[in-house]
Structures are given as structure tokens and as C-alpha cells.
Amino acid sequence: MTLVQPPLMVTGAAPAARAVRLMISDLARGGQGIAAPGDLKVSPLDTPGPGVRVGDGSAVIHGARPWQGAYTQSNVGDARVDVPGTGPTARTDLLILRVEDPDYEGSRDPRRDDVGYFHLLQGVAADTVSVPPGVTGIPLARITQPRNTAAITSGMITDLRQLANPRTQRTVRTIRPAAAELPPGDHGRWTTWPKDASWDIGIPAWATKAAVLITMGGLRLDGGGVYAELRTTLGELHGGPAVIDDDQGKTARRTVTVLADAFDVPAHYRGTRQHLGVQTNxxxxxxxxHLATATGTTITFDVQFSESPV
Known part of the structure; x- marks a missing residue:
């Protein structure tokens, strides 16, 4: 029999460690990394010195060997990790969350020793982003110190955390303006237009990024050359301008404009509804x-929220 029998699901079953690890691997859908965007963030000490602190949080760490399964680790409160200073030469270190299971590597005794711990790999290459082959662990940060340095500052820390299973949410909304509409006459200023390109959208409580794609097809231009800028707004945020620059004379014509922006979602926006719209100048x-919406104009909002370390 080669099946690993599942623990904790039948009366009287013994919780075999390997079976639990394989269950964790399945539940994590094969992903590894931190559990939530703010977990296990590496920061300088409150008073910069020869060390860093690792914040609260949890992580899933996959074993380096086939069918080893995955481990969970949780840090409650800040943990200090000492970082030796440098001498006459600069040095780059890699701070990882490591698991050393004696069934696969090392000689730690789980009855006396922590099999999961924060570990500093000193003297790594300046562009290192992953743990060495054969090591069970996940990278948290790269710390680069100039020569003759004894205190770690935020500028020396490069965040390398990744989410084990980042969430995404995509929503598409299509609009056909009900009537023709010209931009307001206050030219040379940003004004809300088209009025139908408007949406109060719910922002997930976990979202840290928003990618917004707005396509406006069949915009009408006539009466001479048209120069206009359009931009996306999300709450009080606004994207970069897209330009309509048309000098084809007085003949009526149609055009398509695409607005594409990526926003960092402020913490106070998460879990709220914010206004998503278009401004025109x-x-x-x-x-x-003249620039106008008309019969046959279509507007599409394509919005994707995603989750990343913060």
C-alpha cells in the first residue's frame, strides 16, 4: 500500500506527521510564502542597530524534498534577528524563515529545539532572491550593508516576501450612454466626463493593487480638430492621461480611447466603496x-484587484 493515510478524519486515527504536511500542501494549493500581505515584514530596530525585527504573521513553507509536504509557521509579536556589522568590505545577507526537519536534514530534536527559526545567510550574492537548493525555507529580505556599518536602516533592506496564495478579483462592466453628451464647456480643466463612465465599486478588504482598463469605443469627433486628455479616477487617486489628438478637419469621425492604469490601494480604501470614473480635459x-458620446458609443470597465505584500 503506497497511499499515505489521512489523519484526524476517522475515529482512532493517529496523526502521522507526514500525512499532516501533505494535507497542508494540498490546502495551500502548492503555494508557499506568507499568508497575508503584512505578514513577517522585516524592518529596522526601533533604534537602528546591529539587527532587524520580523513582524507578526504566518507562512507556509514547502519541503525541499519530493513528497516532503509543507510546514506552517506563525510569529506572534516582533522577533529580533542579529545582523553582524561589516568591516572594510560591504556584505549582503539573506534573511530566511527556515524549517529544519531532522527526518530530512540537520539534527535538531523537535522535543528540545525549534525546527522553524529565522536564519541569516551571510555573504550571499548581491542579487540573491531565493534560498539555496536543498534548504527548506522562504526568503523574507535581503540586507545589504556598506563597509564599516554597524546599524541597519530601512534603505538596506529589500523585501523578498511573496504571498502563498494571493487573491484576485476581476469585474467587467459595460455601459452604453443613453444620450449624446458633450464635455462641459470649461475647457482647459479636468472635468468629470462622460457622466455615464461612472461606477461606485466595492474594494475587497484584502486588496493592495488595482489594475483598471477602461475602453471607450465610438466616441464622436466633429467640427474640426480635437485635442483632449482623459484619465481614470479612483476615489481621490487619478491615473496618467491618455490623449486624443485629431486634426482631420470638420468631417465627423469616430475613435477608440483606452485608459490603462495600475493603482496602489491605500489602506483606508480597503473594504470600502470608492467612485471609479473618467475625467476629461x-x-x-x-x-x-467637439468630442462627444453618441448613439453607438460603448464604455467598458475592466477592473482587477489583487493582493501583494505590504
Missing amino acids: QNTAYGPG
């Missing part, structure tokens, strides 16, 4: 024409 100094 048409400048008639560069052309006397």
Missing part, C-alpha cells in the same frame, strides 16, 4: 472641434 486652443 479638452483644450480648444489646439482645435475647435
